[in-house]
Amino acid sequence: MSAVAxxxxxxxxxxxxxxxxxxxxxxxxxxxxxxxxxAVFAPFIAPHDPIAQDIxxxxxxxxxxxxxxxxxxxxxxxxxxxxxxxxxxxxxSLFIGVTVVAISATVGVTLGLLxxxxxxxxxMVLMRLTDIQLAMPTTVLYLAxxxxxxxxxxxxxxxxxxxxxxxxARLVYGQVLATKQRQFIEAAGALGASDRRVIIKxxxxxxxxxxxxxxxxxxxxxxLEAAGLSFLxxxxxxPTPDWGVMVSEGLDSLERAWWVSTLPGFAxxxxxxxxxxxxxxxxxxxDPQTRR
Amino acid sequence: MFVYTVRRIAFSLFVVLGVxxxxxxxxxxxxxxxxxxxxxxxTPQQIAAFRHQLGLDRPLIVQxxxxxxxxxxxxxxxxxxxxxxxxxxVFERMSATLELAAFxxxxxxxxxxxxxxxxxxxxxxxxxxxxxxxxxxxxxxPIFWLGIVLILVFSVRxxxxxxxxxxxxxxxxxxxxxxxxxSAGFVxxxxxxxxxxxxxxDFVRTAWAKGLQSPxxxxxxxxxxxxxxxxxxxxxxxxxxxxxxxxxxFVFAYPGMGRLALAAILERDFPVVQVYAIFSGFIxxxxxxxxxxxxxxxxxxxxxx
Numbered sequence: 001m002s003a004v005a006x007x008x009x010x011x012x013x014x015x016x017x018x019x020x021x022x023x024x025x026x027x028x029x030x031x032x033x034x035x036x037x038x039a040v041f042a043p044f045i046a047p048h049d050p051i052a053q054d055i056x057x058x059x060x061x062x063x064x065x066x067x068x069x070x071x072x073x074x075x076x077x078x079x080x081x082x083x084x085x086x087x088x089x090x091x092x093s094l095f096i097g098v099t100v101v102a103i104s105a106t107v108g109v110t111l112g113l114l115x116x117x118x119x120x121x122x123x124m125v126l127m128r129l130t131d132i133q134l135a136m137p138t139t140v141l142y143l144a145x146x147x148x149x150x151x152x153x154x155x156x157x158x159x160x161x162x163x164x165x166x167x168x169a170r171l172v173y174g175q176v177l178a179t180k181q182r183q184f185i186e187a188a189g190a191l192g193a194s195d196r197r198v199i200i201k202x203x204x205x206x207x208x209x210x211x212x213x214x215x216x217x218x219x220x221x222x223x224l225e226a227a228g229l230s231f232l233x234x235x236x237x238x239p240t241p242d243w244g245v246m247v248s249e250g251l252d253s254l255e256r257a258w259w260v261s262t263l264p265g266f267a268x269x270x271x272x273x274x275x276x277x278x279x280x281x282x283x284x285x286x287d288p289q290t291r292r
Numbered sequence: 293m294f295v296y297t298v299r300r301i302a303f304s305l306f307v308v309l310g311v312x313x314x315x316x317x318x319x320x321x322x323x324x325x326x327x328x329x330x331x332x333x334x335t336p337q338q339i340a341a342f343r344h345q346l347g348l349d350r351p352l353i354v355q356x357x358x359x360x361x362x363x364x365x366x367x368x369x370x371x372x373x374x375x376x377x378x379x380x381x382v383f384e385r386m387s388a389t390l391e392l393a394a395f396x397x398x399x400x401x402x403x404x405x406x407x408x409x410x411x412x413x414x415x416x417x418x419x420x421x422x423x424x425x426x427x428x429x430x431x432x433x434p435i436f437w438l439g440i441v442l443i444l445v446f447s448v449r450x451x452x453x454x455x456x457x458x459x460x461x462x463x464x465x466x467x468x469x470x471x472x473x474x475s476a477g478f479v480x481x482x483x484x485x486x487x488x489x490x491x492x493x494d495f496v497r498t499a500w501a502k503g504l505q506s507p508x509x510x511x512x513x514x515x516x517x518x519x520x521x522x523x524x525x526x527x528x529x530x531x532x533x534x535x536x537x538x539x540x541x542f543v544f545a546y547p548g549m550g551r552l553a554l555a556a557i558l559e560r561d562f563p564v565v566q567v568y569a570i571f572s573g574f575i576x577x578x579x580x581x582x583x584x585x586x587x588x589x590x591x592x593x594x595x596x597x
Contacts, residue, residue: 132310265437
């Protein structure tokens with residue numbers, strides 16, 4: 001039964017500790033968890049109020065450059081503590097990333113399942129829709145949506161969420177078509193299971209691992225795109241401590257105080273690296289062909 | 293080849309129509325599109341007159357017909373901010389953006405192709421590990437942040453390149469590297485995977501067994517086959533580059549169409565954003581069409597599917 005042994009493992013409790021045996025994948029998980037812990041415990045970790053201004057101590061340098069204050073990473077142009085803002089910013093980034101992925105995945109998976117399972121022209125319409133959307137550069141699409149809805153956190157999430165469904169729909173559609181051919185689906189139908197039951201109990205569990213991999217890889221990308229739009233002034237609005245907003249706030253004092261713009265960028269890089277490394281590991285793990 | 297070409301062109305026309313339709317329905321999302329096309333201080337009389345002129349008081353399907361007619365004639369309204377044709381405004385900035393994107397593509401390929409080849413040939417070596425780390429970090433780095441770091445190092449500290457604006461090659465270096473790095477990691481990873489697959493195939497083993505020298509095997513047998521997927525990637529990259537160009541143009545105050553569109557959003561100048569979105573979709577569709585046709589020309593297997 002080598003065919004069965006080679007099948008991708010199904011996500012289960014006993015399988016997860018496997019990540020401990022892969023140093024790179026584990027590093028990605030740790031990076032991600034660090035940011036999550038920081039976000040959850042932000043009120044207890046942050047040394048200062050992230051939006052409290054202290055005009056007397058504007059643009060104070062980080063501690064290793066030397067000053068007498070209590071600002072480890074220095075302060076910005078309004079005298080706000082950078083470290084505290086970066087810590088609180090973790091919440092904003094994670095919130096946006098997770099919400100966007102949840103919206104995209106829900107819409108995309110639902111449409112992909114329906115189109116793949118029923119076909120009947122629905123699949124044709126859906127795939128042509130995805131063709132059209134994929135013909136637009138993503139940022140251009142976001143700009144068009146935000147031009148209509150207006151800038152802001154809510155509209156940022158809507159713009160990213162309702163354009164991200166395409167990849168899920170394509171993935172799920174393809175996988176459902178392949179799964180539908182398999183005998184246990186036919187057997188479930190023959191035993192009198194309703195369409196709803198077949199889709200939820202038999203089709204979905206077989207494609208869930210691909211959806212999880214896609215989500216973990218998309219999380220980093222969406223966080224990056226959201227930070228970019230906030231940097232441009234189209235997403236999260238000041239004074240909310242968002243990493244993208246912080247980088248753009250430092251632009252005016254770039255030559256006098258390089259730390260204001262550059263340090264929040266490391267936070268973005270850390271989180272996105274973590275999610276990408278973890279996503280790559282997940283993909284390799286579920287796909288034995290790429291596993292060494 | 294003829295049938296394939298006709299089919300592919302028909303599909304591109306369909307996508308172009310779809311892009312225009314998508315933008316049409318987007319502009320209807322806000323409730324009252326008249327407000328998107330008029331200055332904020334417009335009087336109710338002006339709004340009513342404008343709605344009638346645009347046909348906004350007529351059924352949606354009629355509005356759609358009028359809109360398609362306008363798109364076909366590149367008559368897409370006037371800029372609320374600058375006056376004059378919005379299409380001309382965007383068109384004037386297009387060459388700057390395409391110049392930046394082309395330069396970035398050259399940078400991207402100059403980094404990713406040698407890295408991808410070395411990394412695949414010396415798989416699991418230190419070179420491979422280093423190249424993969426560089427590619428991963430390149431893909432995860434926020435593009436706006438990379439631009440700022442490059443400005444800090446090469447403009448503010450070393451005074452090597454200008455920080456902003458458009459001029460000769462010197463003005464293109466930093467934005468080009470910023471934008472190119474963004475796609476280099478992606479191309480490198482695909483190229484590496486592609487070469488590794490080809491190296492494992494029978495015809496390569498035969499080439500080695502015939503006693504061919506390694507340059508000949510790599511150049512004639514491996515790279516020739518790996519080049520075709522990379523060509524398709526170049527088409528795909530253009531979408532990434534046009535996306536990234538918005539941010540790059542903003543950071544380097546580069547006068548391209550992305551920066552124009554961005555200013556238009558903040559100034560509530562919707563006609564300009566609309567033209568920008570439609571043009572971007574058109575450019576990408578056209579490039580993808582050319583790439584697909586070239587692909588089919590080089591690889592006869594594609595035409596038959």
